Amino acid sequence: MKRNSINIAGYVDIDRSLWNRQIGGVSVISPERFFDNYNPSNSFVLTASVDKKNAQIAEVLERNGWRKNESFSDIQKFNPFFPTVEITGICNLRCSSCIRSDKNIIGNGKYMSFEDYKKVIDKLIYDIPFLYLVDLYIWGEPILNKDLPKIIEYNKSLGVASGLSTNLNKIDNLPGVMAARPAQLRVSVSGMSSETYDLTHTGGKWTKVEQNLKVLRELRSRYNEQTNVEFYFHIYKHNIHEIESAKSLCREYGFRFHPSLAILFHDFVLDYRKTGMLNPNAKAAADLMVLDIDTLIDDCDEYSDKNCILTRIIPTINWDLSVMPCCTYTPSLIHSNYLACDFEELMHLRTNSRQCSDCQDHSLHRWNDQMRYSTLVTEIASGSAGPDVASV
Ligand code: SF4
Numbered sequence: 001m002k003r004n005s006i007n008i009a010g011y012v013d014i015d016r017s018l019w020n021r022q023i024g025g026v027s028v029i030s031p032e033r034f035f036d037n038y039n040p041s042n043s044f045v046l047t048a049s050v051d052k053k054n055a056q057i058a059e060v061l062e063r064n065g066w067r068k069n070e071s072f073s074d075i076q077k078f079n080p081f082f083p084t085v086e087i088t089g090i091c092n093l094r095c096s097s098c099i100r101s102d103k104n105i106i107g108n109g110k111y112m113s114f115e116d117y118k119k120v121i122d123k124l125i126y127d128i129p130f131l132y133l134v135d136l137y138i139w140g141e142p143i144l145n146k147d148l149p150k151i152i153e154y155n156k157s158l159g160v161a162s163g164l165s166t167n168l169n170k171i172d173n174l175p176g177v178m179a180a181r182p183a184q185l186r187v188s189v190s191g192m193s194s195e196t197y198d199l200t201h202t203g204g205k206w207t208k209v210e211q212n213l214k215v216l217r218e219l220r221s222r223y224n225e226q227t228n229v230e231f232y233f234h235i236y237k238h239n240i241h242e243i244e245s246a247k248s249l250c251r252e253y254g255f256r257f258h259p260s261l262a263i264l265f266h267d268f269v270l271d272y273r274k275t276g277m278l279n280p281n282a283k284a285a286a287d288l289m290v291l292d293i294d295t296l297i298d299d300c301d302e303y304s305d306k307n308c309i310l311t312r313i314i315p316t317i318n319w320d321l322s323v324m325p326c327c328t329y330t331p332s333l334i335h336s337n338y339l340a341c342d343f344e345e346l347m348h349l350r351t352n353s354r355q356c357s358d359c360q361d362h363s364l365h366r367w368n369d370q371m372r373y374s375t376l377v378t379e380i381a382s383g384s385a386g387p388d389v390a391s392v
Pocket residue numbers: 091092093094095098099100101138139140141167201
């Protein structure tokens with residue numbers, strides 16, 4: 001908003017612990033104080049939460065006389081796109097669910113330099129003036145990139161949050177990364193012991209991750225807990241019994257527990273749909289999925305008339321500046337250089353890409369729809385799932 005010369009009067013939040021605090025020099029107030037002091041004739045509200053909560057906030061505003069698009073709007077109207085930039089074309093693991101497990105699908109790339117990243121983010125802001133978040137990973141481990149602290153700092157200077165996800169097995173660069181105080185860091189895990197984690201985070205070692213989580217807690221506290229750490233727990237059949245231990249670690253370390261249903265990456269599923277054969281590298285993960293691949297595909301077919309769930313993830317920029325149609329399939333190009341292409345043209349190229357039509361022909365634009373399984377995930381995570389799930 002500052003980049004676009006729009007002055008924010010204040011944040012409104014229901015979280016009492018934030019009231020009367022300043023964030024970036026802007027005060028946070030309660031909804032009550034907001035309704036006492038502001039009205040639709042003297043203010044404009046932007047709702048900035050997840051879709052479901054934005055809808056709830058909209059209802060409250062409408063009950064109090066605000067009108068959609070006249071006196072309030074969802075912030076995503078200003079910024080409908082979520083770019084992803086692969087700053088590290090390398091990963092140190094070979095998770096069975098991921099295309100990294102098969103080097104015939106994807107091999108190691110290189111690092112994006114800070115100099116190249118700077119040009120990319122400058123153009124992204126030109127293309128998307130209200131850009132506020134960029135994910136810095138696709139199939140790479142972002143914290144392996146030595147330039148990451150500089151990248152985070154530069155993003156912050158522009159008012160752009162950096163989205164990070166790590167497997168936390170190799171943490172040489174973590175002190176510098178945490179010193180740069182990224183807004184959020186996701187740690188992706190699939191178990192709380194060597195027996196479970198090492199099986200599905202192939203090549204990773206739970207013993208290392210366990211130690212590295214302690215280092216992460218210490219670094220987070222050194223920098224005043226300014227980074228939200230999300231403990232992203234992939235639920236497989238073999239790790240359901242460890243969910244309580246994951247929750248307890250999160251409580252102790254101040255991390256946010258985020259369970260999700262473990263699911264194979266798209267390439268494996270597209271191949272399975274076309275040939276009826278599953279890539280052997282994906283078998284370990286497929287055998288342990290809570291819902292089997294055929295059930296998940298049936299669910300996609302049922303919703304195939306709906307839009308792609310990744311429509312807004314654009315552009316997807318690889319470490320070598322090439323642009324891909326999608327953040328979840330093997331690299332295939334719609335342009336060789338993001339810095340040299342027009343954004344409108346890019347959207348056209350994506351919409352008409354062979355990758356997207358092939359994917360939609362097989363209903364896989366609805367694959368990995370985590371929202372659809374949120375009730376099941378909540379039940380499993382709270383221990384109230386049915387006996388067939390609870391006993392696996
Ligand atoms: S899922 Fe992540 S950590 Fe695992 S191999 Fe793929 S990119 Fe690496």
